[in-house]
Amino acid sequence: MTSETAPENLRTFYADPDLLRDRQQTYAGAGFAGWVLERLDLRKVGDVLDAGAGVGRFTLPVAQRLADRPARVVAADLFDGMLRTITRAAVQRGVTVGTLVADIQALPFPAGRFDLVLANHVLYHLPDLDRGVRELARVTRPAGVLVATTNADDIPVAVIDLHRAALDRIGAPAEPAEPSTFSLRNGEAVLRRSFHDVTLHTFRDQQVFADAAELVAAYRTTGRFRAAVEKTGADLDGAASQVAAEWANRQGGRLTSPIVMGAFVCAGPRPTASSPRPS
Template sequence: MDKFTDQQYLVTQQYASDANLSARIALHERFSTNPQGWYAWYFEQISLPPAARILEVGCGSGKLWRENLHRLPAAWDITLSDLSLGMLRSAERNLAAAGERFTFRVHDVQLLPYENATFDALFANHMLYHVPNLERTLLEIQRVLKPGGMLYAATNGERHMAEMDALGMAFAEHIGFTLEEGFTHRNLRFSLENGARQLQPYFSRVERRDYPDSLVVTEARPLAAYLLSTTSAVASLDAAFRKQITRQLEAFMAQKLQENHGAIHIHKATGLFIAQK
């Protein structure tokens, strides 16, 4: 099974904790060229009433809400959910300062445990490409949204961070070791290119908004950490070999930085679909 939609792999390895996701977020936060961060930009795209019932599926570490706590209307009733208990616990820790503002639940977006027409809005950020059955998932999302309810669904484009993929393949060839096992790849099931077409049968209005950004990375270690976070190949190795691969990768990235005059430029293709039931 493709690891990108293998729920067992996603829950027990890739998203067992927030470590892999945090490594990827850190690269974007430190080296993005857009001075307005992703989470601030994202929140500006939201248009909801002062009192709204909201569900996020695949909430991850809860960073969207942590970064925007000061902007949340007092009457928003927010439920954060994830298939991974480890990720949900990370979200709870990250949002502990918010007190009782959030409800946390473990469940599968393909079978939501809510009555019809429960929510004013549903958030599904960088996760719809992970679900095994996208059609069933969209039916469930449509079902639990109230009439006129909103879906906010972030995803990537097919060429998102293609330069990073190229670096990974070059390193694997350099050492003769398969670093990539298919977690990061193109042909996403739900992407900027194909997302609107897949949403349109379930929603009366679908709009795509792109977030303009790129990366200019000047350090080797964050590049290596990002790449290692996307593969299960290294995690399955014994500790000594894993350290050896990590050192080799960091040295390889340092060499690439030197070849590129101290900075590696990486293209990003990220955006948001806004759909109304």
């Protein structure tokens, strides 16, 4: 687990909607949300929960796809600033989205409430992952679906490599990388404890940075950068700029970073004491 995925750092690293939006463009690839939704059958979907919705990367496209029917889309997040951002964007796009401050580990909804539940790039933040997944299964209808997205744990990421190189340049230690609690490698086992059927779809893309300055700008949006600057007081921006420029020179000015993520599509929520059972 890195500093950005550690639950205790959520408010520091994820409460700013603008920084989250910029970071998603770096890590996630522009077409990821659409790619995920294309793998779902939305024809019979009415009620949708986007749990840990952030700035609405999935909430808004879902609401637009369901705008021609009496569907209800709800975005839940720990931070009301994120939810206000979603509300403004929904008005601009002419769609209706309900919002609620809520914790995935204790969702304030009755059992079997939603046809489609989304939990995208959020489950690795949960202090009690199994409890959170059980809650998501609880609010999913017996014939409903949960979609949970996450990253590959073994793919180099340019901004993370730059972070470590910049820290090395100023002589500061980098925190050791720890495996994610919910990744493409281990996510299925977690989800199968609460769902009968789990299918993984893998997304591959590439982030291309026009020059060293664009890579450094992406790095500045990360919680790693802000935390390290606060901790060391050093010119980490300058060190990162030097390193990125050296990389660009070696690579003929072209800087790239692979993107490997995936979507677990889960059906057949396992009943709990408070979950409805199929008739």
